[in-house]
Amino acid sequence: MESAVIEAECAIGSEERLRLLPYKLLARYLAAPPDRELLELTTRLEGDGTPFGRAVAELAAGASETTPAAAGDEYHALFIGLGRGELLPYASYYLTGFLQERPLADLRADLGRLGVARAEGCPEPEDHAAALCEVMAGLISGSFGDGRLSTQKRFFETHIATWMGRFFEDLEGARTARLYRRVGTVGRRFLEIEETAFAMVDGHEAAVSVDG
């Protein structure tokens, strides 16, 4: 068992590990409005001519044209609003039209198996897009889960690929979004990469439940 884990660790090449960063970047933008530091960091991102690279370059440009206050207003209008924001970035909502439905229950069961628990006193459901991006980052880094690509693949295909691309599209077209439209494009393009790359992993039904 231990040697299997070590093997898996060694198998994490830098390309695999780099995938952490987009997930964390997206998680930070979706979890809270960007502070000055995050905006500053974002302006330093450089993209190349690939679709994802272009999206990143656009986001970098956008970050240099905004301020924490303006981005905060956007965030508020998009996700908090009066009563509710323009968008509801929850898996359950996208999959069923309602919050806290079956997809959330399924997610909780899987998170339990992976050893991820919700912080006490935290009222937000776990199927928020930011939380899911963060879980992916943790699965990649090995903070939890078994370090296997098949585990990542299963989680991604079950809890993310089923809806998050649509959410990012909505973000791209959101009325109140400016900088966040570009966050949406980065997210959509990144998920496309992930989807294609996971198709190159032999996952089958293995992973999460193997060791019960």
Add this chain to the structure above:
Amino acid sequence: MRKDSSRTKPGRRDFLKLASIGAVAAGVAGVAGRKAEAEPDAGAQRSGYRLTHHVKKVYELARF
């Protein structure tokens, strides 16, 4: 137990390379050093992680 159920087809690594995931990495290279190990408290391997959701503390840990 199956030995390695997540074998990677040869194309994946090349694909990831070409997909310029590095675009995000390049810009944060300077700060990424301290980030890499800044995962939230991995203490007890399987149950130590707390998903502090939304607008909450864990994101301070998740900095690049």
